Amino acid sequence: MWPMPKSLPDKFELVFIDVTDQTAAKLKSFINSSSRPPTVIAIMGYENPSVLDLIFDIGAHAVLPKPFRAAGVLSSILMARRFWAEQMRYKKDLGKLRERLVNMQKVNEAKFILMRHQGINEKEAYEVIRKQAMAKRTTTIEISQSIINAESILRNFGDG
Known part of the structure; x- marks a missing residue:
């Protein structure tokens, strides 16, 4: 969706977010606007310390570099969902x-x-x-x- 909406509808469980030229606060606000945090896959155009820091800040579960091929998308989705499920279980156990x-x-x-x-x-x-x-x-x-x-x-x- 473009432009990025202010809030994420609850029906979404997986979100691909292009982190290029975005602020951590704006992305966190968007991700946390849902009642249940989604699985987040960050899409990045280039690697540099600030982009990598942003990816950590938003709590991305996987990363896809641009340009991406179809072969890498499914494996990223599977790994991100697994990581997300483990995170949810750990949060529940911690609570x-x-x-x-x-x-x-x-x-x-x-x-x-x-x-x-x-x-x-x-x-x-x-x-x-x-x-x-x-x-x-x-x-x-x-x-x-x-x-x-x-x-x-x-x-x-x-x-x-």
Whole structure:
């Protein structure tokens, strides 16, 4: 499409972008305008440090030099899609790991609050959290968050 539209319709999964004479900000804005980032294959007219830097900046999954032949296009598409799929899987896994880490931090914070206020050890504190979660049919994360919130309220109540 020419000129390049301001946003990318969601229906596109693969985009060929000519990076010659384009700014990284404009290309990133275009690529990220879709709800799900597409596979990006950069088309470049010449190699120089600024063009290569631009290709890295936009997160291209493959590169096709001009002039390109039909023989190289299909292999570029296949490799780019595979790289894109791996990237999406890694992002999903990273999101899960970050969420898990946040949840572990919540449980640990709640355990330390219970240990401090109840004079119990770490194992006993976790058992209190676990038993409360089972009794209320909820998760240990929700119970931990409740303990953290209650402690915060009590701390603020004591200051006021």
